Amino acid sequence: MKILGSEITPYSTYLNRRKFIKGTFATALATTISSNVFANHQASPDIYNKFLGENDTINSYEEITTYNNFYEFGTHKKHPSLNSGNFNPNPWSIKLEGLINNPQTIDLEKLLSKVTVEDRVYRLRCVEAWSMVIPWQGFQLSELIKIADPLSSAKYIQFVTVLRPEEMPGQQKRTIIWPYREGLRMDEAMNSLTILATGLYGHKMPNQNGAPIRLVVPWKYGFKSIKSIVAIRFLNEQPETSWETLAPWEYGFYANVNPSVDHPRWSQSTERRIGEFKRRETLMFNGYEEEVAHLYKDLDMTKFY
Ligand code: MTE
Secondary structure, three states, rough: OOOOOHHHHHHHHHHHHHHHHHHHHHHHHHOOOOOOOOOOEEHHHHHHHOOOOOOOOOOHHHHHHHHHHHHHHHOOOOOHHHOOOOOOOOOEEEEEEEEEEEEEOEEEEHHHOOEEEEEEEEEEEEOOOOOEEEEEEEHHHHHHHHHHEEEOOOOOEEEEOOOOOOOOHHHHHHHHHOOOEEEEEEEHHHHHOOOOEEEEEEEEHHHHHHOOOOOEOOOOOOHHHHOEEEEEEOOOOOOOHHHHHHOOOOOOOOOOOOOOOEEEEOOOOOOEEEEOOOEEEEHHHHOOOOHHHHHHHHOOOOOOO
């Protein structure tokens, strides 16, 4: 996707000057995202004050779209941007299935007309100990859960990525067991921080970032934020997830960002923010402790990593 520098610069400049944002954010957004990618897009200045730390600045569009993990397009950080050109995410639908009152295959356009798309700037902390700050557009997963109307027996949700080896060259190799799968506990899925993102920087989701719709769970390691979702299943048991299946001693189901529980092969106490030289201290729950710590008060986080 070609983005004009003139479209991006003012947006990121406003976002980075937070004091200035407070009064002028709505106008700034209206002028810089005037292409109206999302009919029901809503600017929400509070989000920036609430979810962006004092020391955070937004990563550039270039950084966010050329340094990716999306094994369906290859294992190198450059591969997703280079190899995703033949992926066609239009039209798109998502299958809602399992323990729900309203099983259906819902067209993405129709889904977007039923939910509230808003801005969320979140830190994304990858398990490989790098991080970025990304301005997403998306809606709360809880809105889609309400549409599905789960039975009381539904305790977990599983997400499945599209399987299209002809468009996703990485799927022609046996790097992981395809399709990529992830999961959340129902209370994690219902948390207001958890979103399904359909865009970033005010533009439709680029292929390499998980077009047309991907999960974003900001307090968990990046691998939980599954891309290009085609199915959402409501289950009564903890679902199988790709990385845990592949290497359970390295990757757990919970994957909460936790500086005091190291990965067996490297420390999780610090991280490299893409675009910076000096390493940063990793924050508990990636800095979202206030919003999510209560979900794990009875969980031994060294055992359930
Ligand atoms: N989803 C799918 N389907 N396939 C993947 O390989 N990689 C995950 C996650 N979602 C991945 C995926 C990992 S490890 C990370 S860190 C994030 O996507 C990266 O998201 P980004 O490229 O938009 O920064």
